[in-house]
Amino acid sequence: MTLTDFRTLGLSDAVLNAIAANGYDTPTPIQKDAIPHVLKGEDLIGLAQTGTGKTAAFGLPLVDQLLSNPGRPAPTGARALILAPTRELVNQIAKNIISFVKGTPLRVTSVVGGVSINGQIKRLAKGTDILVATPGRLLDLVDRQAVRLDTASFLVLDEADQMLDLGFIHALRKISKLVAKERQTLLFSATMPRQIEDLAQTYLTDPVRVEVAPAGKTADKIAQTVHFMDQKAKTGFLIDLLFGRPNDMSLVFCRTKHGAERLMKKLVAAGVSAGSIHGNKSQNQRDRAIKGLREGSIKVLVATDVAARGIDIPGVSHVYNFELPEVAEAYVHRIGRTARAGAEGDAVALCAPEEFGLLRQIEKLIGFTIEIASGEQPSARFESAKPARKGRGNGSGRGGGARPGAAKPKAFDERKGRRKRNFSKRDAA
Structure with missing residues (x-):
């Protein structure tokens, strides 16, 4: 042709x-x-x-x-x-x-x-x-x-x-x-x-x-897997995965901008070449981060869903869902950043017990059960559990909330950041 x-x-x-x-x-x-x-x-x-x-x-x-x-x-x-x-x-x-x-x-x-x-x-x-x-x-x-x-x-x-x-x-x-x-x-x-x-x-x-494809259908050339683990184990597990594939170009998705920035800093501290992109970044900072990934000066970009529709880099081989999205459709857009223009790609999800209900919603949307790569599927009682609110979390990169027992000023600052985000939706882009 x-x-x-x-x-x-x-x-x-x-x-x-x-x-x-x-x-x-x-x-x-x-x-x-x-x-x-x-x-x-x-x-x-x-x-x-x-x-x-x-x-x-x-x-x-x-x-x-x-x-x-x-x-x-x-x-x-x-x-x-x-x-x-x-x-x-x-x-x-x-x-x-x-x-x-x-x-x-x-x-x-x-x-x-x-x-x-x-x-x-x-x-x-x-x-x-x-x-x-x-x-x-x-x-x-x-x-x-x-x-x-x-x-x-x-x-x-x-x-x-x-x-x-x-x-x-x-x-x-x-x-x-x-x-x-x-x-x-x-x-x-x-x-x-x-x-x-x-x-x-x-x-x-x-x-x-x-x-040309059913709504919610994911690309055929994306291999999708899920690892079950406690939330607190995710950061170390992700670092091990990234070190195991040092030459890959990867995207890592978090739910909140505070969680994304925090995770990026932990990756850098561990020796991973990483940057971040989210709503708290200026346009110049976001452009530099994307350019860094495109040109290879960084290998990992930690992002919120603000980036799920705008990154078109053919070389992205892996998408890691550090936290599952609360809207199932967002999963489709996240993993669509790999397997671009006919290439193959991998989508890896890290699922904590409290996110099991979100995983079930995603599987219902895409029409199949995602392959379990490691860990044990949570018990049925988690399947109908109400998803955690945005901004809640244990401080390990999930959400913007404080760790149990964390000092109140830190928790207050992060809650204030969430309130500020709610008022800035109009120009979230």
Whole structure:
């Protein structure tokens, strides 16, 4: 199969040249199924597991349509708007779209929180063809009258389920009213919970549904295993695993930003080359950490779910769930950071007895029982146990709470950090 396969989808020569320059030869299933519908101007719901080329599935036909309808963007205006939940995902999407428009007059601009808003205001003054944004920062710019959305005739919601998880539903409602009423709307996601069905009914008109894998299905080339152990044994066990594979590029997921930072410091103290990425890090710090992993200056990146949708590094061979997520769908996105672009990968979960109920929820979602690699499955009484609240834990990297018997000031500081996090959901990205 050759580039001819993209040509049969109806893409223009200009876009085909961009595809060739990016080294693509064969469309992925989501690209093959979605692109013709997008080119026809139809609203669309695209469901596919992570790492299957969703960005190109909406980015290539979007660029094609903008090129076929030439025109300069209005001052502070945008002709197309792409929304994504996290800074990392916005940056990744923008990078891909920029590669698609190379050699064309189209301009791509990205805006995220965590960096100076003044530079973004300056870049938006002349308008842009394609604006890629996190909802929180976009509304900040709207409030400052630095951007207008009524000129956008294309709206793309990428990873819409995580935008809801992060509390962006009210922002999405407000933004949808600001975008042109006569528009094409595309919604892409790896999972399809009930809230996304409701969102689609509200904002899409007679959408075509394209599904290349069942919602919640994990990549076939990811080997998934679970180790059962007490929570306090996890850190030492993880260190042993990492030392056993010193050349691997790995991601380790924790539930909270405090737990992620604490675990990263313990890994570094043990001699592991590690960095961290979470909501308390500035954008520059997050960018440096991802660059360090990509270039090999660090081998392990400890992250919260803020990174689960935005890291696209083909070399990641292992994903370790140091703590199981409280939302089962998050597991799918976490382990989707490995086995990218057809490669193979490993997903390793460390499960404490009190997390057994979370494991059962994950297995129900993905449709099979994860292989036990070591330890004994907890007794049935843990299966229906209420999951620990976010921020609770024993100080070994799980949650943000204090160890039993820890000094009250430390516990108070960490609780205060949790309260602060609740107030900053709007720009969690």
